[in-house]
Amino acid sequence: MTDPLALVNALDDAGYRLTAPRRSVAEIVAGRAGHFTAAEIAAEARARGIHVGRATVFRTLDALERVEAVERIDIPGGGHAYVACEPAHHHHVVCSRCGRSVEVEDGRLAALVRSIGRRTGYRIDEHRLELYGLCTACQAAPEGSR
Amino acid sequence: MTDPLALVNALDDAGYRLTAPRRSVAEIVAGRAGHFTAAEIAAEARARGIHVGRATVFRTLDALERVEAVERIDIPGGGHAYVACEPAHHHHVVCSRCGRSVEVEDGRLAALVRSIGRRTGYRIDEHRLELYGLCTACQAAPEGSR
DNA sequence: TGCTAGATGATACACAGTCTCAGGTGGATC
DNA sequence: GATCCACCTGAGACTGTGTATCATCTAGCA
Numbered sequence A, B: 001m002t003d004p005l006a007l008v009n010a011l012d013d014a015g016y017r018l019t020a021p022r023r024s025v026a027e028i029v030a031g032r033a034g035h036f037t038a039a040e041i042a043a044e045a046r047a048r049g050i051h052v053g054r055a056t057v058f059r060t061l062d063a064l065e066r067v068e069a070v071e072r073i074d075i076p077g078g079g080h081a082y083v084a085c086e087p088a089h090h091h092h093v094v095c096s097r098c099g100r101s102v103e104v105e106d107g108r109l110a111a112l113v114r115s116i117g118r119r120t121g122y123r124i125d126e127h128r129l130e131l132y133g134l135c136t137a138c139q140a141a142p143e144g145s146r
Numbered sequence C: 001t002g003c004t005a006g007a008t009g010a011t012a013c014a015c016a017g018t019c020t021c022a023g024g025t026g027g028a029t030c
Numbered sequence D: 001g002a003t004c005c006a007c008c009t010g011a012g013a014c015t016g017t018g019t020a021t022c023a024t025c026t027a028g029c030a
Helices: A004-013 A020-030 A038-047 A054-066 A107-120 A136-140 B004-013 B020-030 B038-047 B054-066 B107-120 B136-140
Strands: A070-074 A080-084 A091-095 A101-104 A123-134 B070-074 B080-084 B091-095 B101-104 B123-134
Touching: A004 A020, A004 A054, A020 A038, A020 A054, A020 A080, A038 A054, A054 A070, A054 A080, A070 A091, A101 B107, A107 A123, A107 B101, A107 B107, A107 B123, A123 B107, B004 B020, B004 B054, B020 B038, B020 B054, B020 B080, B038 B054, B054 B070, B054 B080, B070 B091, B080 B091, B107 B123
Parallel strands: A091 A123, B091 B123
Antiparallel strands: A070 A080, A091 A101, A123 B123, B070 B080, B091 B101
């Protein structure tokens, strides 16, 4: 759950025009607790009776990613998902049952990455760490319930 | 570069039948130094004059992944790739220019993952770390050469 | 208010991956 | 070596995700 205004402002600050479809997408994104796919955003917009083209959803998520208001992650089994997040380098722990995600910051991993770089001789420019498991709520909930 | 026999044996040991298409795919996979996509394997088979269906390539790579003879990784920009590897949990450092990859083992990351689990309350079942950069050869080679 | 660059929706397209199904074949058994 | 059948195959349809194109629309500036 994020402030829709923050997303809209991020776009505005970066010089993107503030259009109705962008506001709608920002609002839906902001209302999401966990990760979501482009298709889910399009479906929710349709469910709310808002007409937003599929291409526009992709374009808007792309814009939000550029301004670092959302992050694109790979999900196990292929495909992508997005998470609304703070604009600093970090990683996500994603609940594989309910989709809720939390952010963890970078500290020790950055050191680990540097050490791997030294050991392998590679000049490491990019890394991605994604963690999947069960959030506290889903651990407590009985198996299969959702 | 892996021993094609090792891949074929891994399939055999797991109870998979040893068919001509599987041997061909195993041979092509074994001949690869870096990562590769299913499409590349299919293309190389075609180039060698071996007829292997696209579905069969996917099925064989899937089987090889099951027996842990290859690992499926996500590449930046979406899509998947595979790397032939030893059957122990580890991660890959992939050269973003030539595609060559090296394996790094797990030690400190496992500890980091545990500590993230403790901190967030998540029960972490799965994690993936992928590192991208330039290998020593590509760092030495002039920009743009391949 | 008018203008224009940038945004839009519709649509076609590309591509990866999955599924189905009729026919083929590896390998166990005799 | 012959037989048999469960498993494997290729072909091709299908699905889902993401991109490209284009005519039309509109936010926001002068």
